Amino acid sequence: MGRLRGPGATDRVAVDEALExxxxxxxxxxxxxxxxxxxxxxxxxxxxxxxxxxxRLLDKPFTESMSAPRSC
Known part of the structure; x- marks a missing residue:
């Protein structure tokens, strides 16, 4: 989904799959x-x-003593 264009067919399929x-x-x-x-x-x-x-889903917030991973 681009910011400067409307959603295309591929975008709609991805959204429909995720919603389902x-x-x-x-x-x-x-x-x-x-x-x-x-x-x-x-x-x-x-x-x-x-x-x-x-x-990245986290169930507890990071503190300053913990380093958050940088890559997905």
């Missing part, structure tokens, strides 16, 4: 701002890989 895998298909047409906090987080996590980005 996460059970969020019913929310496809709803604006992110209309979703609850938990649903909004789930949608944002799904969007990153669909856009070709790498994500």
């Amino acid at each position: 895998l996460t059970g969020l298909t019913a929310l496809r047409r709803r604006p992110v701002g209309d979703l609850s906090g938990g649903r909004r987080q789930r949608v944002l996590v799904v969007r990153a890989p669909a856009a070709g980005s790498c994500i």
Whole structure:
């Protein structure tokens, strides 16, 4: 998904697959701002890989004494 162009067929397929895998298909047409906090987080996590980005999920924040890995 490019920033200066609209989504193409490949983008739509990636989004549809990600939504189906996460059970969020019913929310496809709803604006992110209309979703609850938990649903909004789930949608944002799904969007990153669909856009070709790498994500790292952490259940606890890093402190200054811990070094975060730099690569995906």
